[in-house]
Amino acid sequence: MNTIAKDIVQMTIPTPFLVGPINTYLIRGETLTLIDTGPKSEEALHCLRDKLKELGLNTTDIEVVVLTHHHPDHIGLVEEFYPQAKLYAHEKVSPWLKREQVFLENTQAFYKELYSRHGVPKEIRNKIEESTQGYLSYYPDRELDDFLKEGDQLNFLSGWSVLETPGHAQSHISLYRESDGVLIAGDHLIQHISSNAIIEAPYGKGEERPKTLLQYRESLKKCLHINTAFSGHGDVITNPTELIRKRLAEQDKKAYQFKQMIGSEEISCFDLCMKKYSHIYEKQPSLTFSETLGHLDLLEDYGEIEQVEVDGKIFYKSI
Protein backbone atom coordinates (compact mmCIF):
# COMPACT_ATOMS: atom_id res chain seq x y z
CA MET A 1 0.00 0.00 0.00
CA ASN A 2 1.22 3.34 -0.98
CA THR A 3 0.05 6.93 -0.58
CA ILE A 4 0.90 8.33 -3.99
CA ALA A 5 -0.72 11.72 -3.76
CA LYS A 6 -1.95 13.44 -0.62
CA ASP A 7 -5.47 12.08 -1.02
CA ILE A 8 -4.90 9.01 -3.21
CA VAL A 9 -3.86 5.60 -1.89
CA GLN A 10 -2.76 2.84 -4.23
CA MET A 11 -3.67 -0.71 -3.17
CA THR A 12 -2.13 -3.54 -5.17
CA ILE A 13 -4.23 -6.72 -5.28
CA PRO A 14 -3.23 -10.15 -6.64
CA THR A 15 -5.05 -11.63 -9.65
CA PRO A 16 -5.09 -15.17 -11.09
CA PHE A 17 -4.53 -13.68 -14.56
CA LEU A 18 -1.46 -13.48 -16.75
CA VAL A 19 -1.28 -9.70 -16.34
CA GLY A 20 -0.28 -10.06 -12.67
CA PRO A 21 -1.45 -7.86 -9.78
CA ILE A 22 -3.81 -4.94 -10.26
CA ASN A 23 -3.70 -1.48 -8.72
CA THR A 24 -6.88 -0.18 -7.18
CA TYR A 25 -7.07 3.39 -5.90
CA LEU A 26 -8.77 4.89 -2.92
CA ILE A 27 -9.55 8.59 -3.25
CA ARG A 28 -10.25 10.33 0.03
CA GLY A 29 -12.32 13.23 -1.20
CA GLU A 30 -15.72 14.36 0.03
CA THR A 31 -16.69 10.75 -0.48
CA LEU A 32 -14.51 7.73 0.05
CA THR A 33 -14.21 6.42 -3.50
CA LEU A 34 -12.62 3.21 -4.69
CA ILE A 35 -11.46 3.01 -8.31
CA ASP A 36 -11.55 -0.62 -9.48
CA THR A 37 -11.85 -3.53 -7.09
CA GLY A 38 -9.60 -6.43 -8.11
CA PRO A 39 -10.79 -9.84 -9.29
CA LYS A 40 -13.44 -12.12 -7.84
CA SER A 41 -11.27 -14.37 -5.68
CA GLU A 42 -10.87 -15.10 -1.98
CA GLU A 43 -7.22 -14.07 -2.11
CA ALA A 44 -8.03 -10.71 -3.66
CA LEU A 45 -10.87 -10.06 -1.21
CA HIS A 46 -8.67 -10.82 1.81
CA CYS A 47 -5.92 -8.63 0.45
CA LEU A 48 -8.29 -5.72 -0.19
CA ARG A 49 -9.84 -6.08 3.28
CA ASP A 50 -6.38 -6.14 4.89
CA LYS A 51 -5.26 -3.04 3.03
CA LEU A 52 -8.41 -1.16 4.00
CA LYS A 53 -7.95 -2.30 7.60
CA GLU A 54 -4.45 -0.81 7.67
CA LEU A 55 -6.13 2.48 6.85
CA GLY A 56 -8.65 1.94 9.65
CA LEU A 57 -11.42 1.16 7.15
CA ASN A 58 -13.88 -1.60 6.30
CA THR A 59 -15.39 -2.41 2.93
CA THR A 60 -18.62 -0.95 4.32
CA ASP A 61 -16.94 2.48 4.66
CA ILE A 62 -16.52 2.81 0.89
CA GLU A 63 -19.23 5.15 -0.42
CA VAL A 64 -18.62 5.03 -4.17
CA VAL A 65 -17.00 2.49 -6.48
CA VAL A 66 -15.96 3.55 -9.99
CA LEU A 67 -14.89 1.00 -12.59
CA THR A 68 -12.43 2.01 -15.32
CA HIS A 69 -13.59 -0.79 -17.66
CA HIS A 70 -15.32 -4.14 -17.74
CA HIS A 71 -12.36 -6.57 -17.52
CA PRO A 72 -12.67 -9.13 -14.70
CA ASP A 73 -9.42 -8.16 -12.93
CA HIS A 74 -10.93 -4.69 -12.35
CA ILE A 75 -14.55 -5.36 -11.48
CA GLY A 76 -14.70 -8.74 -9.73
CA LEU A 77 -15.35 -7.63 -6.16
CA VAL A 78 -18.19 -5.12 -6.70
CA GLU A 79 -20.68 -7.30 -4.83
CA GLU A 80 -18.67 -6.69 -1.63
CA PHE A 81 -19.69 -3.05 -1.69
CA TYR A 82 -23.39 -3.68 -2.13
CA PRO A 83 -25.67 -2.07 -1.10
CA GLN A 84 -23.94 0.77 0.75
CA ALA A 85 -21.67 2.02 -2.06
CA LYS A 86 -22.95 3.48 -5.32
CA LEU A 87 -21.45 1.84 -8.40
CA TYR A 88 -20.55 3.93 -11.45
CA ALA A 89 -18.95 3.11 -14.80
CA HIS A 90 -19.41 3.65 -18.52
CA GLU A 91 -22.70 2.25 -19.78
CA LYS A 92 -20.84 -0.38 -21.83
CA VAL A 93 -19.84 -2.06 -18.55
CA SER A 94 -23.49 -2.75 -17.85
CA PRO A 95 -24.22 -5.69 -20.22
CA TRP A 96 -21.17 -7.52 -18.82
CA LEU A 97 -22.23 -7.06 -15.20
CA LYS A 98 -25.79 -8.06 -15.99
CA ARG A 99 -24.59 -10.90 -18.22
CA GLU A 100 -27.20 -9.82 -20.78
CA GLN A 101 -28.06 -12.93 -22.70
CA VAL A 102 -28.71 -11.27 -26.07
CA PHE A 103 -25.56 -9.19 -25.83
CA LEU A 104 -23.40 -12.21 -24.95
CA GLU A 105 -24.93 -14.26 -27.77
CA ASN A 106 -24.37 -11.46 -30.28
CA THR A 107 -20.79 -11.09 -29.08
CA GLN A 108 -20.18 -14.80 -29.45
CA ALA A 109 -21.70 -14.82 -32.95
CA PHE A 110 -19.59 -11.79 -33.91
CA TYR A 111 -16.33 -13.51 -32.91
CA LYS A 112 -17.32 -16.72 -34.65
CA GLU A 113 -17.85 -14.91 -37.93
CA LEU A 114 -14.85 -12.61 -37.52
CA TYR A 115 -12.42 -15.44 -36.77
CA SER A 116 -13.78 -17.59 -39.54
CA ARG A 117 -13.56 -14.79 -42.15
CA HIS A 118 -10.00 -14.01 -41.09
CA GLY A 119 -8.80 -17.60 -41.41
CA VAL A 120 -8.63 -18.80 -37.78
CA PRO A 121 -8.91 -22.62 -37.80
CA LYS A 122 -11.69 -24.32 -35.86
CA GLU A 123 -9.54 -25.83 -33.10
CA ILE A 124 -8.08 -22.41 -32.26
CA ARG A 125 -11.55 -20.84 -32.38
CA ASN A 126 -12.75 -23.45 -29.88
CA LYS A 127 -9.80 -22.75 -27.61
CA ILE A 128 -10.57 -19.02 -27.61
CA GLU A 129 -14.24 -19.77 -26.90
CA GLU A 130 -13.29 -21.93 -23.91
CA SER A 131 -11.09 -19.28 -22.35
CA THR A 132 -13.79 -16.62 -22.91
CA GLN A 133 -16.30 -18.79 -21.05
CA GLY A 134 -13.71 -19.19 -18.29
CA TYR A 135 -13.39 -15.41 -17.99
CA LEU A 136 -17.16 -15.01 -17.77
CA SER A 137 -17.17 -17.04 -14.56
CA TYR A 138 -15.17 -14.21 -12.96
CA TYR A 139 -17.95 -11.70 -13.57
CA PRO A 140 -19.81 -10.51 -10.48
CA ASP A 141 -23.52 -9.99 -10.34
CA ARG A 142 -24.46 -6.39 -9.80
CA GLU A 143 -26.05 -3.50 -11.67
CA LEU A 144 -24.62 -0.03 -12.11
CA ASP A 145 -26.30 2.80 -10.21
CA ASP A 146 -25.48 5.30 -12.93
CA PHE A 147 -23.40 5.73 -16.07
CA LEU A 148 -20.35 7.95 -16.50
CA LYS A 149 -19.54 9.55 -19.84
CA GLU A 150 -17.09 11.94 -21.50
CA GLY A 151 -16.92 15.35 -19.83
CA ASP A 152 -18.92 14.43 -16.72
CA GLN A 153 -17.78 16.34 -13.64
CA LEU A 154 -17.98 13.94 -10.72
CA ASN A 155 -20.46 15.31 -8.20
CA PHE A 156 -19.10 12.95 -5.52
CA LEU A 157 -15.44 13.99 -6.01
CA SER A 158 -15.01 17.65 -6.82
CA GLY A 159 -12.29 18.56 -9.30
CA TRP A 160 -12.43 15.19 -11.10
CA SER A 161 -13.90 14.62 -14.54
CA VAL A 162 -14.38 11.71 -16.92
CA LEU A 163 -12.38 11.10 -20.09
CA GLU A 164 -13.65 8.35 -22.35
CA THR A 165 -10.57 6.41 -23.40
CA PRO A 166 -11.80 3.49 -25.56
CA GLY A 167 -9.32 1.20 -27.28
CA HIS A 168 -8.10 -1.34 -24.73
CA ALA A 169 -11.79 -1.83 -23.90
CA GLN A 170 -14.85 -0.22 -25.44
CA SER A 171 -16.08 0.58 -21.94
CA HIS A 172 -12.85 2.29 -20.85
CA ILE A 173 -12.92 5.59 -18.98
CA SER A 174 -10.16 7.42 -17.13
CA LEU A 175 -10.59 9.95 -14.35
CA TYR A 176 -8.80 13.27 -14.68
CA ARG A 177 -8.08 15.98 -12.13
CA GLU A 178 -7.26 19.21 -13.89
CA SER A 179 -5.75 20.99 -10.86
CA ASP A 180 -2.67 18.75 -10.81
CA GLY A 181 -2.97 16.93 -14.16
CA VAL A 182 -3.42 13.53 -12.51
CA LEU A 183 -5.06 10.73 -14.48
CA ILE A 184 -6.34 7.48 -13.00
CA ALA A 185 -5.65 5.57 -16.18
CA GLY A 186 -6.88 2.00 -15.64
CA ASP A 187 -5.37 -0.09 -18.46
CA HIS A 188 -5.29 2.82 -20.89
CA LEU A 189 -1.63 3.46 -20.15
CA ILE A 190 0.79 1.02 -18.49
CA GLN A 191 4.49 1.72 -18.00
CA HIS A 192 5.98 -1.76 -18.44
CA ILE A 193 3.72 -3.27 -21.12
CA SER A 194 1.81 -1.95 -24.09
CA SER A 195 -1.95 -2.27 -23.65
CA ASN A 196 -3.61 -4.54 -26.16
CA ALA A 197 -6.35 -2.83 -28.18
CA ILE A 198 -8.60 -5.85 -27.84
CA ILE A 199 -11.00 -6.51 -30.72
CA GLU A 200 -14.57 -6.32 -29.47
CA ALA A 201 -17.98 -6.82 -30.96
CA PRO A 202 -20.09 -3.73 -31.63
CA TYR A 203 -22.47 -2.93 -28.75
CA GLY A 204 -25.28 -1.51 -30.90
CA LYS A 205 -27.32 -3.46 -33.41
CA GLY A 206 -26.14 -3.11 -37.00
CA GLU A 207 -22.96 -1.25 -36.01
CA GLU A 208 -19.58 -1.93 -37.62
CA ARG A 209 -16.74 -3.57 -35.69
CA PRO A 210 -14.85 -0.81 -33.86
CA LYS A 211 -11.29 -0.46 -35.17
CA THR A 212 -9.83 -0.67 -31.72
CA LEU A 213 -6.19 0.20 -32.41
CA LEU A 214 -7.22 3.36 -34.29
CA GLN A 215 -9.54 4.24 -31.42
CA TYR A 216 -6.81 3.52 -28.90
CA ARG A 217 -4.41 5.87 -30.68
CA GLU A 218 -6.99 8.67 -30.57
CA SER A 219 -7.53 8.02 -26.86
CA LEU A 220 -3.75 8.13 -26.28
CA LYS A 221 -3.48 11.47 -28.11
CA LYS A 222 -6.25 12.84 -25.91
CA CYS A 223 -3.99 12.31 -22.88
CA LEU A 224 -0.79 13.97 -24.15
CA HIS A 225 -1.26 16.90 -21.75
CA ILE A 226 -1.49 14.96 -18.49
CA ASN A 227 1.22 15.21 -15.82
CA THR A 228 1.04 11.91 -13.98
CA ALA A 229 -0.82 8.67 -14.66
CA PHE A 230 -1.81 6.18 -12.00
CA SER A 231 -2.09 2.94 -13.84
CA GLY A 232 -4.12 -0.24 -13.34
CA HIS A 233 -0.92 -2.30 -13.43
CA GLY A 234 2.68 -1.51 -12.52
CA ASP A 235 4.37 1.74 -11.57
CA VAL A 236 3.17 5.31 -11.46
CA ILE A 237 3.86 6.96 -14.83
CA THR A 238 5.73 10.16 -14.18
CA ASN A 239 6.22 11.18 -17.80
CA PRO A 240 3.07 10.07 -19.60
CA THR A 241 3.58 12.36 -22.61
CA GLU A 242 6.86 10.64 -23.42
CA LEU A 243 5.34 7.18 -22.91
CA ILE A 244 2.38 8.00 -25.17
CA ARG A 245 4.69 9.22 -27.95
CA LYS A 246 6.76 6.05 -27.53
CA ARG A 247 3.67 3.83 -27.78
CA LEU A 248 2.41 5.61 -30.90
CA ALA A 249 5.84 5.25 -32.56
CA GLU A 250 6.05 1.55 -31.60
CA GLN A 251 2.65 0.93 -33.20
CA ASP A 252 3.75 2.61 -36.43
CA LYS A 253 6.95 0.58 -36.43
CA LYS A 254 5.09 -2.65 -35.82
CA ALA A 255 2.56 -1.87 -38.57
CA TYR A 256 5.39 -1.49 -41.09
CA GLN A 257 6.94 -4.75 -39.88
CA PHE A 258 3.63 -6.42 -40.71
CA LYS A 259 3.65 -4.70 -44.10
CA GLN A 260 7.09 -6.11 -44.80
CA MET A 261 5.89 -9.58 -43.82
CA ILE A 262 2.97 -9.27 -46.22
CA GLY A 263 5.42 -8.49 -49.04
CA SER A 264 3.84 -9.38 -52.36
CA GLU A 265 1.58 -12.06 -50.86
CA GLU A 266 -2.16 -12.12 -50.36
CA ILE A 267 -2.39 -13.29 -46.77
CA SER A 268 -5.10 -13.75 -44.14
CA CYS A 269 -4.90 -12.04 -40.77
CA PHE A 270 -4.46 -15.36 -39.01
CA ASP A 271 -1.64 -16.55 -41.30
CA LEU A 272 0.11 -13.26 -40.68
CA CYS A 273 -0.47 -13.67 -36.94
CA MET A 274 1.16 -17.13 -37.00
CA LYS A 275 4.08 -15.76 -38.98
CA LYS A 276 4.70 -12.86 -36.61
CA TYR A 277 3.89 -14.62 -33.32
CA SER A 278 4.99 -18.16 -34.15
CA HIS A 279 6.03 -18.86 -30.53
CA ILE A 280 3.05 -17.47 -28.68
CA TYR A 281 -0.02 -17.47 -30.91
CA GLU A 282 -1.11 -20.91 -29.69
CA LYS A 283 -0.84 -19.85 -26.06
CA GLN A 284 -2.47 -16.46 -26.55
CA PRO A 285 -4.53 -16.72 -29.73
CA SER A 286 -7.04 -13.94 -29.08
CA LEU A 287 -4.46 -11.37 -27.95
CA THR A 288 -2.09 -12.05 -30.86
CA PHE A 289 -5.01 -12.01 -33.31
CA SER A 290 -6.20 -8.64 -31.90
CA GLU A 291 -2.69 -7.28 -32.17
CA THR A 292 -2.40 -8.39 -35.80
CA LEU A 293 -5.84 -7.22 -36.93
CA GLY A 294 -5.33 -3.87 -35.18
CA HIS A 295 -2.11 -3.19 -37.08
CA LEU A 296 -3.75 -4.30 -40.35
CA ASP A 297 -6.51 -1.76 -39.64
CA LEU A 298 -3.81 0.86 -39.13
CA LEU A 299 -2.03 -0.04 -42.39
CA GLU A 300 -5.36 0.13 -44.22
CA ASP A 301 -6.00 3.53 -42.67
CA TYR A 302 -2.57 4.67 -43.94
CA GLY A 303 -3.49 3.46 -47.44
CA GLU A 304 -0.66 0.90 -47.39
CA ILE A 305 -2.71 -2.28 -47.80
CA GLU A 306 -6.17 -3.36 -48.93
CA GLN A 307 -8.56 -6.25 -48.35
CA VAL A 308 -9.48 -8.81 -50.95
CA GLU A 309 -12.37 -11.15 -50.40
CA VAL A 310 -12.21 -14.68 -51.78
CA ASP A 311 -15.09 -17.11 -51.07
CA GLY A 312 -16.16 -15.19 -47.97
CA LYS A 313 -12.62 -15.09 -46.53
CA ILE A 314 -10.63 -11.89 -46.10
CA PHE A 315 -7.04 -11.51 -47.30
CA TYR A 316 -4.73 -8.51 -47.22
CA LYS A 317 -2.32 -7.28 -49.87
CA SER A 318 -0.03 -4.30 -50.28
CA ILE A 319 -1.11 -1.43 -52.47
Ligand SMILES: [Zn+2]
Ligand atom coordinates in the same frame (compact mmCIF):
# COMPACT_ATOMS: atom_id res chain seq x y z
ZN1 LIG B 1 -8.11 -4.51 -19.05
